[in-house]
Amino acid sequence: MSFSELDVEFGFESPDFERKFLQRKNFLIKVGEHTARILSDLIFDLHGEPNAVAFNFASQYLDTIVRRYIEKVARFRLDNDFDEDHRINFSKIAGLLAVAILEADPETLFRFSTRAQRSAYPKLAGPIFVYRLATVILQFSVDKIDPMAERDLIYCFFRYPDIKADVEWIIYSLRMLQIAYGEKE
Amino acid sequence: MGKNKRTLLLPMDDGQSRTDKLHLPFPSEQMLDGLRMKNNSPVFDEMEALRYMERTDKQFKERMRNFVSSISK
Numbered sequence: 001m002s003f004s005e006l007d008v009e010f011g012f013e014s015p016d017f018e019r020k021f022l023q024r025k026n027f028l029i030k031v032g033e034h035t036a037r038i039l040s041d042l043i044f045d046l047h048g049e050p051n052a053v054a055f056n057f058a059s060q061y062l063d064t065i066v067r068r069y070i071e072k073v074a075r076f077r078l079d080n081d082f083d084e085d086h087r088i089n090f091s092k093i094a095g096l097l098a099v100a101i102l103e104a105d106p107e108t109l110f111r112f113s114t115r116a117q118r119s120a121y122p123k124l125a126g127p128i129f130v131y132r133l134a135t136v137i138l139q140f141s142v143d144k145i146d147p148m149a150e151r152d153l154i155y156c157f158f159r160y161p162d163i164k165a166d167v168e169w170i171i172y173s174l175r176m177l178q179i180a181y182g183e184k185e
Numbered sequence: 186m187g188k189n190k191r192t193l194l195l196p197m198d199d200g201q202s203r204t205d206k207l208h209l210p211f212p213s214e215q216m217l218d219g220l221r222m223k224n225n226s227p228v229f230d231e232m233e234a235l236r237y238m239e240r241t242d243k244q245f246k247e248r249m250r251n252f253v254s255s256i257s258k
Contacts, residue, residue: 027231034238038246042253080221089224120256128249135245136234142244151252168222175225183237184227 017070025066028097029057031136035129036110043116052116053125061104069100072167091178094137095171098130102160106130127157138178145181153177 036055043052056062073088073096082088088096101109106126116122131154135142153173156163 023231027235030235031238034242038242038249041246042250045250046253076222080223086224087228090226090229092222092224093229124253128252132238132245135241136238137229139234139237142241142248145248147248147251147255150248151255154252171222178226 020070021066024069024097025062028062028066028133029055031133032057032109032129035125035132038132039110039121039125039128043121047115049113049115052113053121054111056109056111059109061106061108065100065104068103069097072096072100076167090138091171091175094134094174095167097133097137098157098170098174099160099167101126101130101133102157123158124154127154127160130157134174134177138174139183140177140181141183145177149177149180 032055036053040051040053043049073092076082076092076096077086077088106129107122109129110122110125112122112125131150134140134153156165156173
């Protein structure tokens with residue numbers, strides 16, 4: 001399905017789409033900049049390299065990701081007979097955003113210093129960004145989450161291009177983590 | 186003894202009459218067509234999420250430091 005067909009089916013040219021698009025894009029930029037700063041601080045602390053990571057908020061991938069996310073939400077709503085006024089909740093937003101980002105090339109959302117570019121960090125940045133998004137959306141008690149569960153989840157995000165799990169399984173897994181480690185559960 | 190037996194049988198007699206009222210018919214295979222994934226947690230609040238992000242900044246950094254250390258071994 002082309003974007004123009006999607007425009008007609010999901011109202012991509014409507015003012016509501018524009019508002020939702022900017023809202024989600026700004027949210028991604030805020031979490032992305034936060035993730036870049038945390039990685040940068042970490043690299044400085046561990047390796048002594050200052051200002052090693054920045055979030056590339058001008059990346060054209062960002063627009064593609066948000067557009068694909070909105071498309072995935074619309075498809076999910078259609079497939080699951082959601083009423084027009086029924087908004088999707090935490091774990092579905094986190095799962096659909098995760099897939100939209102991981103299907104793109106999340107590495108390109110970050111800029112690295114020359115030294116950092118030749119390390120594992122560029123390949124880790126995408127999975128860590130998606131993990132941070134999940135923790136922020138689902139509001140895990142960060143200190144309580146089991147380190148091995150955390151490591152496995154980051155591993156799954158890292159391997160997503162090869163594994164490509166169905167989004168329903170990702171949503172289900174995130175919901176289970178929210179029940180286990182959510183601040184409000 | 187006979188009286189006891191009668192006592193034991195009584196609930197079964199009642200149960201027999203309840204069966205028709207409480208037991209549901211088998212669901213048809215077509216009913217599965219209506220099985221969908223539904224919402225199962227509260228509505229997402231973006232501003233609250235961003236406040237959470239600021240509040241847990243240090244803890245998350247520490248977690249990622251431990252994660253990087255664990256894979257660097």
